[in-house]
Amino acid sequence: MTRMKAAAYTIAILPGLSMIFDLMSGQLGMIPLQSLVYWSGLWATALLILTFAISPLSQTLHWPHLIDGRRILGVSGLIYSLVHLICYALLRKWDLAGIWGEILRRPTLLIASLSLLGLMFLGLTSHDLMMKKLGSANWHRLHRLNGMLTALALLHFLMSPGSFSAQFLLSGSLFWILGWRILNKWNWHLQLTPLLILASLAGLFTGAFEIIWQKFHKNIPVEEVWSDLFDFTEGPSSIWIIWAIGLLLALLTFILNSKLKPMENHTHGA
Numbered sequence: 001m002t003r004m005k006a007a008a009y010t011i012a013i014l015p016g017l018s019m020i021f022d023l024m025s026g027q028l029g030m031i032p033l034q035s036l037v038y039w040s041g042l043w044a045t046a047l048l049i050l051t052f053a054i055s056p057l058s059q060t061l062h063w064p065h066l067i068d069g070r071r072i073l074g075v076s077g078l079i080y081s082l083v084h085l086i087c088y089a090l091l092r093k094w095d096l097a098g099i100w101g102e103i104l105r106r107p108t109l110l111i112a113s114l115s116l117l118g119l120m121f122l123g124l125t126s127h128d129l130m131m132k133k134l135g136s137a138n139w140h141r142l143h144r145l146n147g148m149l150t151a152l153a154l155l156h157f158l159m160s161p162g163s164f165s166a167q168f169l170l171s172g173s174l175f176w177i178l179g180w181r182i183l184n185k186w187n188w189h190l191q192l193t194p195l196l197i198l199a200s201l202a203g204l205f206t207g208a209f210e211i212i213w214q215k216f217h218k219n220i221p222v223e224e225v226w227s228d229l230f231d232f233t234e235g236p237s238s239i240w241i242i243w244a245i246g247l248l249l250a251l252l253t254f255i256l257n258s259k260l261k262p263m264e265n266h267t268h269g270a
C-alpha cells in the first residue's frame, strides 16, 4: 500500500472514530441518532467534495501521487452517505412507508436519493474490472457524472432546516474547483494571476451566496448575515477561509512552478 493510500484511509476513518467516540461518551446530545444523521451527512458531503478536489490539488501542488488516494476518499464518501441513510431510517424507526412518503413530499430528500443512487452506481463501477469491461473512454464519461451528483448532495445539505457554516464553506470549495476546471480548459490552471483572481472570486461568491441563500431560503435579514461575515469572535467565516485557501494554493503553485521549471529545463538540457 502506498503512503498516499494509507493517508486516504486515515482521513476516511477518523470522522467515523470521532462519531463512535462521541456516541460512547454521551456527547451527542438529547437525540444521538439526530446528531449522527448530521455528522454522517456532513462528512459524506465533505469527503465527496474532497474527492472532486483531488485532481486540481494534485496538479496545482505538483503532487501526482495524490491521485492514488482519490478512489478511497470517493468510496468512503459513499459509505458515510449509506451510514447517514441508515441513521435516518433508524430515527424513523424503519417505517419504510413513512420514509417513502417523506421522500416524495420533500424535494430535498428526493434530490438526496437521486444523488445517493447515482453515487452507488458509480461506486459499483469504480473497480478496475468494470473499467476494463466498459472501456476507458466510456468509464471516464460515466464517472464525469460524479461532479453533478456531488453538487446534488451539497444542494440537499443547503436545503437542510438548520444553518451551518460548513454549507457555505463547501459551496465555496465547489465554486473554486469548478473555476479551476475552467482555467484548466484554457491552460491557465498553473498561472499565478488567474489563480489569484479565482481565489478572490471564490471568496466573493461564498459571501454573496451565503447572503442570498440565507435571505431567500431561511428569511434571515441581509444585515444579520453581513455582520456575521465580518464577526471574527468565533473564528473567520467561510468567505475568509475560502479566500485564504485559494490565495495559499495560488502562491504555492507559483513557488513550485518557479522551482520546478528550471529543474525541468536543466534535465531536458542535460
Ligand code: HEM
Pocket: 037, 038, 039, 040, 041, 042, 043, 044, 045, 081, 084, 085, 088, 103, 108, 109, 112, 113, 115, 116, 119, 153, 154, 156, 157, 159, 160, 161, 162
Ligand atoms: C449523497 C448522499 C447524502 C448526503 C451527502 C447527505 C448529506 C446530508 C447533510 C450534510 C445533512 C445536514 C445535516 C442536518 O441537517 O442535520 C443531511 C440531512 C439530512 N439528510 Fe441527508 N444526505 C444524503 C442522502 C440522504 C438520503 C438518501 C436521505 C433520505 C432519504 C437523507 C435524509 C436526510 C435527513 C432527514 C436529514 C435531516 C435534515 C432534514 O430533515 O432535511 N439524506 N444530509
